[in-house]
Amino acid sequence: MRGRFFALLALACLAVTACGTGGGSQQTTSGPKHGDTLKVAIGIDPDTLDPAGQTTTTASQIVDMMTETLVTIDEKGALKPLLATKWDQSSDGLTYTFTLRQNVKFSDGAPFNAQAVKFSIDRLLSPNTFRAQPGILGGKTGIDHVDVVDDSHVKFTLKTKLAPFVAALTQTQSAIISPASVNVAPNRPDLITQPVGTGPYKFGERLAADHITLNANKDYWGTKANYDTQVYKIVPEPATREALVKSGGADVMVLPPASDIPALQSDSSLKVILGPSDRTIQIIINTQGTVQPLLQKAEVRQALNYAVDKTAIIKSVMFGMAVPLDAPMSKSLFGYCPVGSSYNYDPAKAKSMLQAAGAAGMTVKMVAPTGRYVQDFQVAQAVAGYLRDAGLNVQGPATTDWPTYLSTYVNVPPSQSRIDLSLLGWAPPYLDAQQQFEQFYSARIPPAGLETSYYKNPEIDALIEKANAGTDPAQRQKDYCDAAKTVWKEAPWIFLYNQRFPFVTTAKVTNVVGLPNEKFVTTWASPA
């Protein structure tokens, strides 16, 4: 009954406007209101709260509430200063100097300064840090070393020119932590379980697989949070999350059951928000034709694109939770441009193209994961139906769980591939086309990466390499755009859609914001 108690308390607080007792929240009648506890139901139990080890957006957004990065993104995906106020790039593109925000303290009272930045980044790059994921910030091409210039300036030196470097610093992995906190139990230098950062919330408590509680940081340097406490409840079953929101046990839930979205949208006590996402969902085509040689022909792959009615799939299988692709990447990426042509559903054209290419009635083997993406297997079944309508002999789609799928169908070199078509999603975490093009860059063909279409075009490879190292944003934009146009025409994928990331709040909560990297930020939520 505690949920309802708090809801009543919150209501009572609203009635008596002077409820911000003792806390730092000064409220006006028009500004955001102060609230007691916000309960958020999420589907996964975060594997780790260590910023350096982050791999999933839902865990990352919780860590983001406690720790902050130098740079962040706004709702549109554009870069925005956070702990750094500005940054300068050297003319050779190899060093970046960041000016740090002044008068910021970690929640343990220690000052935020250049030493803390160096400590956190060194820790991220250290091979001793458990499961650290520096991504492109590490490795042979990333950061070489970090220097403290003075208290408020820090200099990053890179091994090679890396155009999306600043964008990559928006990732939670590069968040700045209080150096002293790694030695405070239960934290260890190699593994943090209770992160201490500069964020608007502080770690409260955690019960594995049950909940994570965060308390507002009363000494936060910026605008203070509106809820004193936020509780992230771990509820794996979507229908149970939905029941919790409907019954007052939670105020926000992520990923409702897809088929319930229309009903939830018509419920006036709830708000369904189709958050943005940069995740593209596609059917990867084995372009080297190691199983079905006809797929080596671009015309055949284009025909597959014409054969599938993406709009109908979005409407009937995705319940509207997607937008069709008009480029081999989502609109929110740097480097996106609409490619100008489309693969509108045209079954007659698809059939005649297949006929002309000698591919009428060819056999294709298809697979899709279950439970990894919204309606993944169901969408694959629909695609298979359209391909059968076009006269193809589709075997499958077969399906497996995600770990099996990854190792059996995705992370497989061309010579060992056993399939022609596989459903996959791809979501660049720092919104730069560089990472989307990992899917078309032949140096990433498994086992070196997950370029599972085995697409190989030297011209595209050269464009990608040039754009990845470019220092002029306008030129990079043009290079990615040119590459995208060729990729679109050569169709290593059946381009399906850009998935949306749905979440639901009760009408009593406002200002839960979806970011293009699939985070639904509750940090600044307030009672409606």
Add this chain to the structure above:
Amino acid sequence: MRRLLVAIPTLLGVATVVFLLMRLLPGDPAVVIAGPEATAADVDRIRHQLGLTLPFWQQYLSFLGRLSHADLGISIRTGAPVIQEIFTRVPFTATLAFISLLLAILIGVTAGVIAATRRNSTMDVSISGGAVFGASMPTYWLGLMLIILFAVHLRVLPAGGSDRGPISVVLPAITLALFSTGLIARQTRSAMLEVLGQDFVRTARAKGAARTAVLIRHALRNALLPIVTVIGLQFGTLLGGAVLTETIFAWPGVGRLLVDSIGSRDYPVVQGVVLLLSVSFIAINLITDLLYAYVDPRIRYG
């Protein structure tokens, strides 16, 4: 004592089978953990940190070596010791399983006795029907229906989670208990019917013993043996059923840990949980055997 010693090779066998099964499953933990968008360098470093680059037999030997001094290793998913991962969850699963078993015994045995004494009455038919219904309902469906009824419409019980005190356990316990209740009721009914037709019951009635005394002290006591067997076996079913029930009701127990760990190919935790479940199952069987001797003094273990 000999029975305890016999348990050791059993456990070793279980440990080996689990070790092999997990590694025969396709799926590379490092790739799963790092996520598809990770760089190959990150994946390699993680694989190395997790000791997955070692040859198969070396992993097995170090697993057995650690096991010999009760060290189950470190969770691949969280980095915490497996023992710690398991023991924060055990109280939740133990509570759930215990309450469910209690419910199942109370309701199941009572219903079975009632059905047996009123054989072929409307009451018997409805109890037997209910028992078949209970034993054949899919947990998933039933759990969601209970949530919709009691949490969303009536709003008297929480939909999930463990944060609302004792009432949190009501729905998961009922859901989990239903299958066992049905089975226990049916077993009780048939055991009672067999006993009720025997001479000593007629003798007891003839000497003028009270109806309930005949039922409880004479009939039920003698019908207990098969019932105790079923109850003992049910405990294993309950532990297994906890996997689904805990998922539906967001109950932070061992079953959820198992699901999460298989999903991320967290070998050490899966091995640890399966070992723990095997130990509990062996222990329950042992207790059941001892109970036989108590229930039927003719049974003695030398």
